Amino acid sequence: MKNFTFYNPTKVIFGEGTIEQIGAELSSRDHKKILFLYGQGSIKRNGVYDTIINSLNENKIEFVELDGVKPNPVLTKVHEAVALCKEHKLDTILAVGGGSVIDSAKAIGAGALYDGDIWDAFEGTIRVKESLPIFTILTISATGSEMNTNSVVTKENEDKKWPMLTGPCSYPVVSIMDPKVQAELPISQTINGAVDAIAHIMEFYFDGSPNTDVQDEFSEGMIRTVIKHSKILLADPTNYESRSQLMWVATLALNGVISSGTKGGDWATHMLEHSLSAFYDVAHGAGLAIMFPAWMKYVHEDNIAKFAQFGERVFGINEGSDEVKAVNSIYAIESFFKEIGAPTRLTDINVSENDLEKLADNASMKGALGSVKKLERNDLLEIYKLAF
Ligand code: NZQ
Ligand code: ZN
Numbered sequence: 001m002k003n004f005t006f007y008n009p010t011k012v013i014f015g016e017g018t019i020e021q022i023g024a025e026l027s028s029r030d031h032k033k034i035l036f037l038y039g040q041g042s043i044k045r046n047g048v049y050d051t052i053i054n055s056l057n058e059n060k061i062e063f064v065e066l067d068g069v070k071p072n073p074v075l076t077k078v079h080e081a082v083a084l085c086k087e088h089k090l091d092t093i094l095a096v097g098g099g100s101v102i103d104s105a106k107a108i109g110a111g112a113l114y115d116g117d118i119w120d121a122f123e124g125t126i127r128v129k130e131s132l133p134i135f136t137i138l139t140i141s142a143t144g145s146e147m148n149t150n151s152v153v154t155k156e157n158e159d160k161k162w163p164m165l166t167g168p169c170s171y172p173v174v175s176i177m178d179p180k181v182q183a184e185l186p187i188s189q190t191i192n193g194a195v196d197a198i199a200h201i202m203e204f205y206f207d208g209s210p211n212t213d214v215q216d217e218f219s220e221g222m223i224r225t226v227i228k229h230s231k232i233l234l235a236d237p238t239n240y241e242s243r244s245q246l247m248w249v250a251t252l253a254l255n256g257v258i259s260s261g262t263k264g265g266d267w268a269t270h271m272l273e274h275s276l277s278a279f280y281d282v283a284h285g286a287g288l289a290i291m292f293p294a295w296m297k298y299v300h301e302d303n304i305a306k307f308a309q310f311g312e313r314v315f316g317i318n319e320g321s322d323e324v325k326a327v328n329s330i331y332a333i334e335s336f337f338k339e340i341g342a343p344t345r346l347t348d349i350n351v352s353e354n355d356l357e358k359l360a361d362n363a364s365m366k367g368a369l370g371s372v373k374k375l376e377r378n379d380l381l382e383i384y385k386l387a388f
Contacts, residue, residue: 001211001261008256010147011174014248016240018178019051019137022094023059025174026135031092034135035085036063037105039097040070046184048139052096064088072277072284073100075107075119075155082111082118085132095136095172099143099152099284105134106151106170119155122162131169138177140185141247142193142285144200144254146175154278159362161278177251179243187237190246191340192285194230197250198223198333199288201258203270205310206296208303208372209262218258220313225249227314230340268370269295272383275362282349289342290349293334294387299373300326346388356384 013021026034036052043049056063066081084090085108095105109131111118120126138146145151149170154161164170182190201219209215226249229242236242252258259265272295273287300307304326311317311329320328337344351359360381369375375383 002209002263004260006256006260007168008147008171009168010172010255012147012251013174013176014178015244016178016180018176019048019181020055022052022135022137022174022176023055023057023061025176026056026061026092026094027059029133029173031061031133031135033062033088033090034064034092034094035081035090035108035132036065037069037081037093037095037097037101037108038065038067039101040068042184043096043139046139046181048096048137048181052094052137063094064090069097069101069104071098071100072161072281073104073153075153078104078107078111078118078153081108085112091132093132093134095134096139098138098140099145102134102136102138102143102145102172103151103153105136106131106145106149106166107153107164108132109134110164110166110170118164121164121166122153122155122160124165127165128167128170134170134172136172136175138175138247139181140189140193141182141243141250142189142196144197144251146172146177147251147255150254152274159278160365161274162366177247179240179247182243182247183238183240185237187234187341188283188286190230190233190237191342192283193250194226194246194340195285195289195292195337195342197226197246197253199269199285199292200253202292203265203267204259204262206299206303206306206372207263207266208306212262215258215260215262216309216313220310222249222253222258223314227336234340263371266371268375268380271366271369272359272363272380275359276346276349276351278362279355279359280349280351286343286349289337289344290346290387291383293330293337293344294383296330296333297386298379298383299370299375300330302373346384351388353388356381356388359384
């Protein structure tokens, strides 16, 4: 196993009825003047907003509200929020929503303490060293942003959907997770979240790291858990136990537990997807359901034994040689994505064949991608072709 340091300071408060604890969590740490950041209105429809307002008022916490963070969040919104933080001298950010709101909060928290444009940390010319403290209330399970330092934002006028170079200061201080608030989540978003959680697990699983028994056993069980409970939720979207399972497994997928001792993930598929989101504003999970099987088809020959193991342990594929099992494992995951209603071809999201070159240019803007196999621009083009 590779050497590693495991550090994750986020306090997680999980379960039904926990959101009302937010005010006390903030006030016990003396945070008195916060930015209350959220998306495009779901929290007003499901009661989360009212619960938060009551809790903030009871604990005498002043707040400035900013709504309108959109899925595939954009830099202009981050700039607007940074200006608010500076103008009102806000000391904390409360992000309520999914990855888009929480990722924005991390960029805003860093931007509020930085004199230049926080996009510098996305270009990689600076690394974030300080941030306003971030508290989150998670309303959709997918990204793991509630318990990691990642932030992905789009610079709209340059079609760049890129991750920020963050540091430990970007970990949320407290994340509250109530599975009940996902009862009304549109089924397409449940599916996107399930795919994203699986994709995160697979990024580590297939990165070519040797000697990962404990990571593999965790990962395979986690993927089986996502498969089992996403199927239950398709039939019964308000099933609290399945919402709980999916919520926690999505957090564990990207909080450092299964990545410890690995090379840190492959991530080519995620970057291929981010280019799709940058051009077509496609939901992240939907883009991953298209790109992951295509990436697997392109690289599996470089890691046959691992792909065969995946098929055996996740889907019970025991027939044939390792090569046969590896190929069948790819079809098994693709079939699962289809079964739950995720798109699996670029044509499903109306991408034109003429755009594949521009997608490959975009995905390779920062250089070659991937760990198990280094992928140059023309490799990426071939993967987009396989996804077409
Ligand atoms: O804006 P509102 O009205 O709240 O609606 C949202 C949004 O339209 C809705 N929603 C959320 N909770 C709901 C709800 N609707 C009803 N009931 C609820 N309880 O769901 C929609 C999608 O929200 P979003 O935050 O965009 O989803 P997700 O959590 O999947 O985040 C995706 C973003 O995170 C990035 C993705 O690239 C994408 O930009 N990622 C972040 C990562 C990280 N921080 O670690 C890693 C990922 O790989 C990913 O790149
Ligand atoms: Zn993801």
